[in-house]
Amino acid sequence: MTTTTTKTKQFISADQILEHWQGHRNLTRRVIEAFPEKELFEFSVGGMRPFAKLAVELISIAGPALKGIVNEQIEAFSEEAFKPKTKEELLAKWDSETDVINEYFHKISEERFQETFNLFGQYEFPVYQNILYFIDNEVHHRGQGYTYLRALGIEPPFFWERF
């Protein structure tokens, strides 16, 4: 778009961060795939949650959070809606959420990224900070998943392979 308004020095565009996020989601998908079925749901280190639980947390944030932002609906965070029993089920949901994320992300305007929203009735921050948090939280938990894989003697996917 052409603009004549006062703008700050841009770091990245909306399309660029969405592509970046979906690249991370591709990698997280590969990490889910790398776990043997049983260990995905049961294995962990130091009393932490198994990787399937971490993946359900990520699924319970991304799409639902974007819907909340777009519809300005404040609903409490919940991981109760989706309880996968197999890796296949988890991956299918991961993939269907890819489209939800694309659809709702595109509905957020440039101005909206800078507005404060009380996400899940709990996290009152500018929308851009909420979105960065979703991505960071995914990278953080996936780093834990890498450690689980290493502890299982399984080579994780390359960190830089995203597409």
Added chain:
Amino acid sequence: MTTTTTKTKQFISADQILEHWQGHRNLTRRVIEAFPEKELFEFSVGGMRPFAKLAVELISIAGPALKGIVNEQIEAFSEEAFKPKTKEELLAKWDSETDVINEYFHKISEERFQETFNLFGQYEFPVYQNILYFIDNEVHHRGQGYTYLRALGIEPPFFWERF
């Protein structure tokens, strides 16, 4: 600044990503602090590197990479320049790099973020992607550090506390 050029929909400004990054660096600093001296340099899970090694990798990327981008100098990546023997030494270097990052980050123009640079003579990507990679790589390795702390029975700092 006021601009009349064609711009894409902005997600975040340069100042916002820098603040975001330094917030992450504050948290990583707390994770370094949380390790007992000996375990910082020796403990790991699944044959991975101890957290001090991971922190040295992060230190060897951020400041040197930004200098390379600003000065358009292609130098190979190296972790040889800094070999801390104590936690105190590691934290002191972490803090001095904070200023280096602030100084050099501010020298990158909006246009430059979109230009390709062959970082360390190895990673030929747009500058914005290189910078996102530094942050993601830090969050990734710190997630591994969280797992080490849990395996040691130590409560890690809150993920959302950045300042």
